[in-house]
Amino acid sequence: MASLGELERAVMDLLWAGQEAATANTLRDLLARDSEAGGGRAGHQGKDLAVTTVLTVLSRLEKKGLVERERGTRPHRYQAVSSREDHTAELMHEVLGSAPDREAVLARFIGSVTESEAATLRKLLGEL
Amino acid sequence: MFWTSYFLAVLALVLAWPVPVLLSRAAWPARAPFTAMVLWQAIALAGGLSMIGAMLIYGLEPIGDNLIAGLRALAGMVFLNQPTTALGFWHLFALSAAALLSAHLVFTLLLTYVKIERQRRRHRELLALLASPSSDGPGTVVINHDSPVAYCLPGGARSVTVLSDGLMARLEPAELRAVLIHENAHLSQRHDLLLWAFAAWRQALPWFPTTRYAQLAVNSLIEMLADDVALRSESKATLIKAIALVAGGQAPSVSAARPAGGEGSVTGGFSTTGSFSATGGADSPRTTASRVSRLLSPEPPLKPAYRAMVLAASALLLAAPTALLIVPGLLG
Numbered sequence: 001m002a003s004l005g006e007l008e009r010a011v012m013d014l015l016w017a018g019q020e021a022a023t024a025n026t027l028r029d030l031l032a033r034d035s036e037a038g039g040g041r042a043g044h045q046g047k048d049l050a051v052t053t054v055l056t057v058l059s060r061l062e063k064k065g066l067v068e069r070e071r072g073t074r075p076h077r078y079q080a081v082s083s084r085e086d087h088t089a090e091l092m093h094e095v096l097g098s099a100p101d102r103e104a105v106l107a108r109f110i111g112s113v114t115e116s117e118a119a120t121l122r123k124l125l126g127e128l
Numbered sequence: 129m130f131w132t133s134y135f136l137a138v139l140a141l142v143l144a145w146p147v148p149v150l151l152s153r154a155a156w157p158a159r160a161p162f163t164a165m166v167l168w169q170a171i172a173l174a175g176g177l178s179m180i181g182a183m184l185i186y187g188l189e190p191i192g193d194n195l196i197a198g199l200r201a202l203a204g205m206v207f208l209n210q211p212t213t214a215l216g217f218w219h220l221f222a223l224s225a226a227a228l229l230s231a232h233l234v235f236t237l238l239l240t241y242v243k244i245e246r247q248r249r250r251h252r253e254l255l256a257l258l259a260s261p262s263s264d265g266p267g268t269v270v271i272n273h274d275s276p277v278a279y280c281l282p283g284g285a286r287s288v289t290v291l292s293d294g295l296m297a298r299l300e301p302a303e304l305r306a307v308l309i310h311e312n313a314h315l316s317q318r319h320d321l322l323l324w325a326f327a328a329w330r331q332a333l334p335w336f337p338t339t340r341y342a343q344l345a346v347n348s349l350i351e352m353l354a355d356d357v358a359l360r361s362e363s364k365a366t367l368i369k370a371i372a373l374v375a376g377g378q379a380p381s382v383s384a385a386r387p388a389g390g391e392g393s394v395t396g397g398f399s400t401t402g403s404f405s406a407t408g409g410a411d412s413p414r415t416t417a418s419r420v421s422r423l424l425s426p427e428p429p430l431k432p433a434y435r436a437m438v439l440a441a442s443a444l445l446l447a448a449p450t451a452l453l454i455v456p457g458l459l460g
Contacts, residue, residue, distance in 0.1 A: 005256055012257045064253055084258065091254050092273050094247070095290075096378070103347060104240070104327035105247045107314040107354075109278035109307050110374045111347075111415050121420070122376040128369055 007057045010034070012066065016084045021070055021077035024054045130189060132452050136182035139449060143175035148338040152345055158422045160430035161352040163438045165322070168342050168349070170442035172329055175338060176233060178449040180226050185453070187223035190214045196457030236332035237325070244324060248283055255281070255288060262291060264308055270296065276377040280311040282320035289315070298377060303370035306362040313357035319350040348415040355419060368423050375416055 014030050015022065022030075028051050035049075058078050061067040066087075069076040095108065103111075113121070148171060151157070157164030185195060191205075191214050192198025202223070204210040215223075259269035268289045271277075276295035281288050289311045291304075299307065314320070326346045330339040358367050430438075 009257050066257070087254055088258055088271065088273055091251065091258065091271065092275070092277065092292075094251060095277055095279055096275075103343075104244050104320075104323040105251070106279045106281045107311070107319060107323070107350070109310060110371060110378060113375045113378065113416050117417060118376050118378070121372040121416075124420070124424075125369065125372040125376060128365060128372070 004057060004060065007031075007053070008061055011054065011057050011061065012080065012084075015067065015078065015080040018079075021079035023075045023077050024051050024058060025075065027058075027078070028054045130186075132456070133182045133185035133189070136178040136185065136449055136452060140175055140178040140182055143171050143178065143445075144336050144338045147171060148341040152341040155427075156430055156434075157345065157349060158352060158418060159427050160435050160438070161349045161356070163430065163435045165346065165349050165353070167438055167442045168326075168345055169322075170445040171338065172326070172342055174445040174449055176329075177446075177453075180230055181449055181453045183222040183226035183229070187215070187219045187221075187226060190216070190219060194456035195453050233332050237328040240328035240331055241324060244327070248281055251281055252283065252286060252288065255290065259290060264291070264304070268308065276374045278307045278311060278374065280314050282315055282318075287315045294377065295374065298373050299370060300366075302362055302366045303373065306358045306367045306370045307374070309358040309361060310354045310367075313354040314350065317350075317353060317357075319354070322346055322350060344415075348418060351415055351419055352422065355423065364423055364426075368420060371416065371420055371423075 010031055011027055014027055014034075028049055031049055031054070058067055058069070062069065062078075066081055067078050068081050069078050095106065096112065151164075151167065151171070181195075185198075188195065188198025188202060191201040201210075205212045205215075212220075255269060255271070259271040262268040262270045267287060268291065270291050270293060273292040274294040275292060276298050277290070277292040278295050279290055281290065289308060291307070295307070296304065323346070326339075326343045330343045333339045355367060
Protein backbone atom coordinates (compact mmCIF):
# COMPACT_ATOMS: atom_id res chain seq x y z
CA MET A 1 0.00 0.00 0.00
CA ALA A 2 1.43 3.38 -0.94
CA SER A 3 1.62 5.87 1.92
CA LEU A 4 -0.97 8.62 2.16
CA GLY A 5 1.77 11.14 1.40
CA GLU A 6 2.62 9.41 -1.88
CA LEU A 7 -1.04 9.16 -2.77
CA GLU A 8 -1.59 12.85 -2.01
CA ARG A 9 1.21 13.66 -4.38
CA ALA A 10 -0.13 11.35 -7.07
CA VAL A 11 -3.65 12.79 -6.75
CA MET A 12 -2.35 16.38 -6.92
CA ASP A 13 -0.30 15.50 -9.99
CA LEU A 14 -3.44 14.19 -11.67
CA LEU A 15 -5.52 17.21 -10.68
CA TRP A 16 -2.82 19.61 -11.82
CA ALA A 17 -2.45 17.79 -15.12
CA GLY A 18 -6.20 17.49 -15.75
CA GLN A 19 -8.17 20.35 -17.20
CA GLU A 20 -11.40 19.84 -15.31
CA ALA A 21 -12.71 18.62 -12.00
CA ALA A 22 -12.68 14.89 -11.42
CA THR A 23 -14.63 12.53 -9.20
CA ALA A 24 -12.96 10.19 -6.73
CA ASN A 25 -13.90 7.29 -9.02
CA THR A 26 -12.19 8.84 -12.01
CA LEU A 27 -9.12 9.58 -9.92
CA ARG A 28 -9.05 6.02 -8.63
CA ASP A 29 -9.16 4.65 -12.18
CA LEU A 30 -6.41 7.02 -13.29
CA LEU A 31 -4.24 6.05 -10.31
CA ALA A 32 -4.81 2.35 -11.08
CA ARG A 33 -3.89 2.89 -14.71
CA ASP A 34 -0.78 4.87 -13.77
CA SER A 35 0.46 2.22 -11.38
CA GLU A 36 -0.07 -0.49 -14.02
CA ALA A 37 1.72 1.59 -16.62
CA GLY A 38 4.46 2.22 -14.08
CA GLY A 39 5.17 -1.52 -14.02
CA GLY A 40 6.22 -3.43 -10.95
CA ARG A 41 7.78 -0.47 -9.17
CA ALA A 42 4.54 0.90 -7.87
CA GLY A 43 3.31 -2.58 -7.01
CA HIS A 44 -0.25 -3.71 -7.37
CA GLN A 45 -1.73 -1.18 -5.03
CA GLY A 46 -3.43 0.51 -7.94
CA LYS A 47 -5.80 -2.38 -8.43
CA ASP A 48 -6.49 -2.68 -4.72
CA LEU A 49 -6.91 1.04 -4.24
CA ALA A 50 -10.34 1.66 -2.77
CA VAL A 51 -12.40 4.71 -3.65
CA THR A 52 -12.70 5.39 0.08
CA THR A 53 -8.91 5.71 0.28
CA VAL A 54 -8.97 8.24 -2.53
CA LEU A 55 -11.73 10.10 -0.71
CA THR A 56 -9.61 10.11 2.45
CA VAL A 57 -6.70 11.52 0.51
CA LEU A 58 -8.95 14.13 -1.09
CA SER A 59 -10.39 15.25 2.24
CA ARG A 60 -6.87 15.57 3.65
CA LEU A 61 -5.91 17.70 0.67
CA GLU A 62 -9.10 19.72 1.09
CA LYS A 63 -8.21 20.37 4.72
CA LYS A 64 -4.80 21.59 3.64
CA GLY A 65 -6.52 24.03 1.29
CA LEU A 66 -5.09 22.45 -1.85
CA VAL A 67 -8.25 20.92 -3.28
CA GLU A 68 -11.83 22.15 -3.51
CA ARG A 69 -14.94 20.20 -4.29
CA GLU A 70 -17.97 21.11 -6.33
CA ARG A 71 -20.85 20.34 -4.07
CA GLY A 72 -23.54 20.82 -6.70
CA THR A 73 -23.05 17.42 -8.30
CA ARG A 74 -23.20 13.86 -7.00
CA PRO A 75 -20.71 12.30 -6.71
CA HIS A 76 -18.66 15.36 -5.76
CA ARG A 77 -16.09 16.52 -8.25
CA TYR A 78 -12.70 17.72 -7.04
CA GLN A 79 -10.23 20.18 -8.49
CA ALA A 80 -6.97 21.84 -7.50
CA VAL A 81 -7.39 25.23 -5.82
CA SER A 82 -4.50 26.71 -7.76
CA SER A 83 -1.95 25.53 -10.26
CA ARG A 84 1.35 23.88 -9.49
CA GLU A 85 3.11 27.03 -10.69
CA ASP A 86 1.12 29.22 -8.31
CA HIS A 87 1.99 26.99 -5.39
CA THR A 88 5.65 27.04 -6.35
CA ALA A 89 5.47 30.82 -6.59
CA GLU A 90 3.83 30.92 -3.16
CA LEU A 91 6.67 28.85 -1.72
CA MET A 92 9.34 30.95 -3.36
CA HIS A 93 7.63 34.11 -2.20
CA GLU A 94 7.89 32.78 1.32
CA VAL A 95 11.54 31.94 0.77
CA LEU A 96 12.64 35.10 -1.01
CA GLY A 97 10.58 37.58 0.96
CA SER A 98 12.41 38.81 4.02
CA ALA A 99 9.78 39.52 6.64
CA PRO A 100 11.48 39.38 10.03
CA ASP A 101 9.29 36.53 11.24
CA ARG A 102 10.19 34.49 8.18
CA GLU A 103 13.85 34.72 8.94
CA ALA A 104 13.33 32.27 11.75
CA VAL A 105 11.32 29.83 9.64
CA LEU A 106 14.04 28.80 7.24
CA ALA A 107 17.72 29.52 6.66
CA ARG A 108 18.60 30.71 3.19
CA PHE A 109 22.03 30.29 1.66
CA ILE A 110 21.88 33.97 0.68
CA GLY A 111 19.53 36.49 2.19
CA SER A 112 17.92 39.10 0.00
CA VAL A 113 20.42 41.39 -1.63
CA THR A 114 19.97 44.83 -3.12
CA GLU A 115 20.41 45.35 -6.83
CA SER A 116 23.63 47.33 -6.32
CA GLU A 117 25.08 44.61 -4.15
CA ALA A 118 24.15 41.95 -6.65
CA ALA A 119 25.94 44.01 -9.29
CA THR A 120 29.06 44.21 -7.11
CA LEU A 121 28.97 40.46 -6.63
CA ARG A 122 28.56 39.85 -10.35
CA LYS A 123 31.57 42.08 -10.96
CA LEU A 124 33.50 40.12 -8.38
CA LEU A 125 32.48 36.96 -10.17
CA GLY A 126 34.01 38.27 -13.36
CA GLU A 127 37.29 38.83 -11.58
CA LEU A 128 37.41 35.38 -10.00
CA MET B 129 18.38 44.70 49.07
CA PHE B 130 18.21 48.21 47.66
CA TRP B 131 21.69 48.25 46.22
CA THR B 132 21.04 44.86 44.62
CA SER B 133 18.02 46.11 42.72
CA TYR B 134 19.93 49.26 41.83
CA PHE B 135 22.85 47.24 40.49
CA LEU B 136 20.53 44.93 38.50
CA ALA B 137 18.71 47.91 37.01
CA VAL B 138 22.00 49.43 35.88
CA LEU B 139 23.08 46.08 34.44
CA ALA B 140 19.77 45.73 32.58
CA LEU B 141 20.14 49.24 31.19
CA VAL B 142 23.73 48.69 30.09
CA LEU B 143 22.82 45.41 28.42
CA ALA B 144 19.80 46.97 26.73
CA TRP B 145 21.61 49.74 24.99
CA PRO B 146 25.35 50.57 24.99
CA VAL B 147 26.70 47.03 25.09
CA PRO B 148 24.75 45.66 22.10
CA VAL B 149 25.45 48.84 20.11
CA LEU B 150 29.18 48.53 20.73
CA LEU B 151 29.21 44.79 20.09
CA SER B 152 27.29 45.14 16.85
CA ARG B 153 29.90 47.63 15.62
CA ALA B 154 32.88 45.56 16.72
CA ALA B 155 34.93 43.79 14.06
CA TRP B 156 36.13 40.84 16.10
CA PRO B 157 32.91 38.75 15.97
CA ALA B 158 33.75 37.90 12.34
CA ARG B 159 37.01 36.44 13.62
CA ALA B 160 35.37 34.36 16.34
CA PRO B 161 31.71 33.81 15.40
CA PHE B 162 31.11 31.05 17.92
CA THR B 163 32.48 33.09 20.82
CA ALA B 164 30.45 36.09 19.71
CA MET B 165 27.35 33.94 19.57
CA VAL B 166 27.90 32.82 23.17
CA LEU B 167 28.30 36.45 24.21
CA TRP B 168 25.07 37.51 22.51
CA GLN B 169 23.20 34.75 24.28
CA ALA B 170 24.70 35.78 27.60
CA ILE B 171 23.71 39.40 26.96
CA ALA B 172 20.15 38.45 26.14
CA LEU B 173 19.74 36.10 29.10
CA ALA B 174 21.49 38.35 31.60
CA GLY B 175 19.55 41.34 30.28
CA GLY B 176 16.20 39.66 30.78
CA LEU B 177 17.19 38.26 34.14
CA SER B 178 18.42 41.57 35.53
CA MET B 179 15.40 43.45 34.19
CA ILE B 180 12.98 41.13 35.94
CA GLY B 181 15.27 40.72 38.95
CA ALA B 182 15.61 44.45 39.53
CA MET B 183 11.86 44.96 39.64
CA LEU B 184 11.32 41.90 41.79
CA ILE B 185 13.94 42.83 44.36
CA TYR B 186 12.73 46.42 44.53
CA GLY B 187 9.13 45.31 44.99
CA LEU B 188 9.97 42.76 47.67
CA GLU B 189 12.24 45.06 49.64
CA PRO B 190 9.79 45.92 52.44
CA ILE B 191 8.78 42.33 53.13
CA GLY B 192 12.01 40.35 52.98
CA ASP B 193 15.74 40.70 53.44
CA ASN B 194 16.44 38.67 50.35
CA LEU B 195 14.67 37.31 47.29
CA ILE B 196 13.71 33.98 48.82
CA ALA B 197 12.37 35.46 52.07
CA GLY B 198 10.57 38.13 50.06
CA LEU B 199 8.94 35.61 47.73
CA ARG B 200 7.87 33.54 50.73
CA ALA B 201 6.24 36.58 52.33
CA LEU B 202 4.60 37.46 49.02
CA ALA B 203 3.23 33.94 48.67
CA GLY B 204 1.72 34.34 52.13
CA MET B 205 -0.05 37.53 51.00
CA VAL B 206 -1.31 36.03 47.77
CA PHE B 207 -2.39 32.61 48.99
CA LEU B 208 -3.00 33.04 52.73
CA ASN B 209 -4.50 36.52 52.73
CA GLN B 210 -1.85 37.92 55.03
CA PRO B 211 -1.89 41.74 55.35
CA THR B 212 -0.32 43.58 52.43
CA THR B 213 0.06 46.93 54.16
CA ALA B 214 3.88 46.71 54.07
CA LEU B 215 3.84 47.04 50.29
CA GLY B 216 3.48 50.55 48.93
CA PHE B 217 2.08 51.48 45.55
CA TRP B 218 5.44 51.47 43.78
CA HIS B 219 6.38 48.11 45.25
CA LEU B 220 3.15 46.57 44.01
CA PHE B 221 3.70 48.27 40.68
CA ALA B 222 7.21 46.82 40.37
CA LEU B 223 6.02 43.36 41.36
CA SER B 224 3.19 43.44 38.84
CA ALA B 225 5.56 44.65 36.15
CA ALA B 226 8.01 41.85 36.94
CA ALA B 227 5.22 39.26 36.74
CA LEU B 228 3.84 40.72 33.52
CA LEU B 229 7.25 40.92 31.87
CA SER B 230 8.08 37.32 32.81
CA ALA B 231 4.75 36.10 31.49
CA HIS B 232 5.14 38.21 28.36
CA LEU B 233 8.60 36.78 27.62
CA VAL B 234 7.54 33.17 28.13
CA PHE B 235 4.31 33.65 26.21
CA THR B 236 6.06 35.31 23.27
CA LEU B 237 8.63 32.54 23.18
CA LEU B 238 5.89 29.92 22.97
CA LEU B 239 3.78 31.93 20.52
CA THR B 240 6.77 32.46 18.23
CA TYR B 241 7.46 28.74 18.33
CA VAL B 242 3.90 27.91 17.36
CA LYS B 243 3.94 30.46 14.53
CA ILE B 244 7.26 29.22 13.18
CA GLU B 245 6.18 25.59 13.38
CA ARG B 246 2.90 26.33 11.63
CA GLN B 247 4.69 28.04 8.74
CA ARG B 248 7.24 25.24 8.52
CA ARG B 249 4.55 22.57 8.46
CA ARG B 250 2.68 24.33 5.68
CA HIS B 251 5.92 24.77 3.78
CA ARG B 252 6.82 21.10 4.24
CA GLU B 253 3.37 20.03 3.03
CA LEU B 254 3.76 21.99 -0.16
CA LEU B 255 7.30 20.73 -0.68
CA ALA B 256 6.05 17.16 -0.37
CA LEU B 257 3.79 17.81 -3.34
CA LEU B 258 5.98 20.10 -5.43
CA ALA B 259 9.60 19.11 -4.94
CA SER B 260 11.30 15.97 -6.13
CA PRO B 261 14.01 14.10 -4.24
CA SER B 262 17.54 15.00 -5.20
CA SER B 263 20.43 12.69 -5.88
CA ASP B 264 22.55 14.80 -3.53
CA GLY B 265 21.52 12.84 -0.50
CA PRO B 266 18.62 12.15 1.80
CA GLY B 267 16.75 15.17 3.03
CA THR B 268 17.60 17.13 -0.10
CA VAL B 269 14.91 18.03 -2.60
CA VAL B 270 14.80 20.00 -5.81
CA ILE B 271 12.10 22.48 -6.67
CA ASN B 272 11.25 23.64 -10.15
CA HIS B 273 12.19 27.31 -10.13
CA ASP B 274 14.48 29.39 -12.30
CA SER B 275 16.17 31.64 -9.79
CA PRO B 276 19.07 30.15 -7.84
CA VAL B 277 17.69 29.40 -4.41
CA ALA B 278 19.02 27.20 -1.61
CA TYR B 279 17.64 26.98 1.88
CA CYS B 280 16.98 24.55 4.65
CA LEU B 281 13.78 24.04 6.55
CA PRO B 282 14.61 22.80 10.03
CA GLY B 283 12.35 20.25 11.64
CA GLY B 284 14.30 17.62 13.52
CA ALA B 285 14.18 14.34 11.61
CA ARG B 286 12.04 15.96 8.92
CA SER B 287 14.56 18.68 8.19
CA VAL B 288 14.93 19.27 4.51
CA THR B 289 17.36 21.16 2.31
CA VAL B 290 15.82 22.65 -0.81
CA LEU B 291 17.64 23.50 -4.02
CA SER B 292 16.11 25.07 -7.10
CA ASP B 293 16.61 23.96 -10.70
CA GLY B 294 18.09 27.40 -11.37
CA LEU B 295 20.70 26.80 -8.69
CA MET B 296 21.64 23.35 -9.95
CA ALA B 297 21.99 24.70 -13.48
CA ARG B 298 24.29 27.54 -12.46
CA LEU B 299 26.63 25.90 -9.97
CA GLU B 300 29.52 23.54 -10.58
CA PRO B 301 29.47 20.31 -8.53
CA ALA B 302 32.03 21.65 -6.03
CA GLU B 303 30.03 24.86 -5.53
CA LEU B 304 26.88 22.84 -5.05
CA ARG B 305 28.68 20.75 -2.42
CA ALA B 306 29.73 23.92 -0.63
CA VAL B 307 26.11 25.10 -0.57
CA LEU B 308 24.88 21.75 0.74
CA ILE B 309 27.53 21.59 3.46
CA HIS B 310 26.65 25.15 4.45
CA GLU B 311 22.95 24.32 4.75
CA ASN B 312 23.61 21.06 6.58
CA ALA B 313 25.75 22.96 9.07
CA HIS B 314 22.69 25.10 9.91
CA LEU B 315 20.76 21.92 10.59
CA SER B 316 23.40 19.98 12.51
CA GLN B 317 24.39 22.97 14.66
CA ARG B 318 20.72 23.59 15.45
CA HIS B 319 20.79 27.20 14.33
CA ASP B 320 17.00 27.08 14.24
CA LEU B 321 16.97 27.21 18.05
CA LEU B 322 19.03 30.42 18.01
CA LEU B 323 16.86 31.93 15.29
CA TRP B 324 13.75 31.06 17.27
CA ALA B 325 15.01 32.43 20.59
CA PHE B 326 16.26 35.71 19.15
CA ALA B 327 13.22 36.17 16.93
CA ALA B 328 11.05 35.77 20.03
CA TRP B 329 13.30 38.10 22.01
CA ARG B 330 12.87 40.79 19.38
CA GLN B 331 9.16 40.12 19.04
CA ALA B 332 8.72 40.48 22.79
CA LEU B 333 10.68 43.73 23.19
CA PRO B 334 10.75 45.32 19.74
CA TRP B 335 11.57 48.80 21.05
CA PHE B 336 14.78 47.67 22.77
CA PRO B 337 17.87 48.29 20.66
CA THR B 338 19.43 45.15 22.08
CA THR B 339 16.84 42.81 20.59
CA ARG B 340 17.22 44.22 17.08
CA TYR B 341 21.01 44.27 17.18
CA ALA B 342 21.07 40.79 18.67
CA GLN B 343 18.85 39.31 15.98
CA LEU B 344 20.83 40.93 13.17
CA ALA B 345 24.09 39.77 14.68
CA VAL B 346 22.86 36.24 15.22
CA ASN B 347 21.51 36.02 11.65
CA SER B 348 24.89 37.02 10.35
CA LEU B 349 26.94 34.92 12.78
CA ILE B 350 25.16 31.66 11.91
CA GLU B 351 25.99 32.29 8.25
CA MET B 352 29.64 32.73 9.16
CA LEU B 353 29.60 29.56 11.25
CA ALA B 354 28.07 27.62 8.38
CA ASP B 355 30.59 29.13 5.95
CA ASP B 356 33.40 27.98 8.22
CA VAL B 357 32.08 24.42 8.10
CA ALA B 358 31.91 24.56 4.31
CA LEU B 359 35.49 25.84 4.17
CA ARG B 360 36.70 22.70 5.90
CA SER B 361 36.02 20.64 2.79
CA GLU B 362 35.70 23.14 -0.06
CA SER B 363 38.06 25.87 -1.14
CA LYS B 364 37.52 29.53 -0.35
CA ALA B 365 37.27 30.41 -4.05
CA THR B 366 34.54 27.80 -4.53
CA LEU B 367 32.47 29.17 -1.68
CA ILE B 368 32.87 32.79 -2.77
CA LYS B 369 31.87 31.84 -6.29
CA ALA B 370 28.81 30.00 -5.01
CA ILE B 371 27.77 33.01 -2.91
CA ALA B 372 28.32 35.43 -5.78
CA LEU B 373 26.44 33.25 -8.26
CA VAL B 374 23.46 32.80 -5.98
CA ALA B 375 23.34 36.43 -4.83
CA GLY B 376 23.93 37.76 -8.33
CA GLY B 377 21.25 35.58 -9.85
CA GLN B 378 18.76 36.09 -7.09
CA ALA B 379 18.28 39.83 -6.88
CA PRO B 380 16.57 40.51 -10.20
CA SER B 381 14.32 37.51 -9.83
CA VAL B 382 13.02 38.50 -6.41
CA SER B 383 10.45 40.72 -8.06
CA ALA B 384 9.88 38.14 -10.80
CA ALA B 385 9.08 35.49 -8.24
CA ARG B 386 5.71 36.98 -7.33
CA PRO B 387 2.75 34.70 -7.73
CA ALA B 388 1.82 34.76 -11.39
CA GLY B 389 -1.90 34.76 -10.69
CA GLY B 390 -4.18 37.64 -11.72
CA GLU B 391 -3.37 41.32 -11.72
CA GLY B 392 -4.55 41.60 -8.14
CA SER B 393 -2.17 39.03 -6.74
CA VAL B 394 0.76 40.56 -8.60
CA THR B 395 0.20 44.01 -7.17
CA GLY B 396 -0.64 42.51 -3.78
CA GLY B 397 2.61 40.61 -3.77
CA PHE B 398 4.50 43.64 -4.90
CA SER B 399 3.30 45.93 -2.16
CA THR B 400 4.23 43.39 0.48
CA THR B 401 7.68 43.08 -1.06
CA GLY B 402 8.03 46.80 -0.80
CA SER B 403 7.50 46.72 2.91
CA PHE B 404 9.66 43.62 3.35
CA SER B 405 12.60 45.13 1.54
CA ALA B 406 12.53 47.99 4.02
CA THR B 407 13.88 45.58 6.59
CA GLY B 408 15.44 43.08 4.22
CA GLY B 409 17.26 45.78 2.34
CA ALA B 410 18.77 47.15 5.51
CA ASP B 411 19.52 43.90 7.28
CA SER B 412 20.40 41.11 4.96
CA PRO B 413 22.78 42.73 2.45
CA ARG B 414 25.12 43.57 5.26
CA THR B 415 25.17 39.89 6.09
CA THR B 416 26.08 38.86 2.57
CA ALA B 417 28.59 41.68 2.21
CA SER B 418 30.29 40.91 5.50
CA ARG B 419 30.39 37.23 4.62
CA VAL B 420 32.06 37.90 1.30
CA SER B 421 34.53 40.43 2.63
CA ARG B 422 35.35 38.03 5.44
CA LEU B 423 36.17 35.38 2.83
CA LEU B 424 38.00 37.73 0.48
CA SER B 425 40.28 39.36 3.03
CA PRO B 426 40.35 36.96 5.95
CA GLU B 427 41.69 38.10 9.26
CA PRO B 428 43.29 35.56 11.56
CA PRO B 429 40.95 33.97 14.09
CA LEU B 430 40.80 35.74 17.42
CA LYS B 431 43.63 34.66 19.73
CA PRO B 432 42.62 31.90 22.16
CA ALA B 433 43.41 34.16 25.11
CA TYR B 434 40.91 36.78 23.87
CA ARG B 435 38.32 34.15 23.14
CA ALA B 436 38.73 32.75 26.64
CA MET B 437 38.31 36.26 28.01
CA VAL B 438 35.06 36.78 26.13
CA LEU B 439 33.76 33.40 27.25
CA ALA B 440 34.68 34.20 30.85
CA ALA B 441 32.92 37.56 30.54
CA SER B 442 29.82 35.78 29.20
CA ALA B 443 29.87 33.39 32.15
CA LEU B 444 30.30 36.29 34.56
CA LEU B 445 27.47 38.16 32.89
CA LEU B 446 25.15 35.27 33.63
CA ALA B 447 26.57 34.43 37.01
CA ALA B 448 26.44 37.97 38.46
CA PRO B 449 22.67 38.57 38.34
CA THR B 450 21.95 34.95 39.23
CA ALA B 451 24.20 35.12 42.26
CA LEU B 452 22.81 38.49 43.34
CA LEU B 453 19.31 37.10 43.22
CA ILE B 454 19.89 33.77 44.88
CA VAL B 455 22.99 33.79 47.08
CA PRO B 456 21.76 36.24 49.78
CA GLY B 457 18.74 34.01 50.31
CA LEU B 458 20.88 30.91 50.62
CA LEU B 459 23.24 32.60 53.08
CA GLY B 460 20.48 34.19 55.12
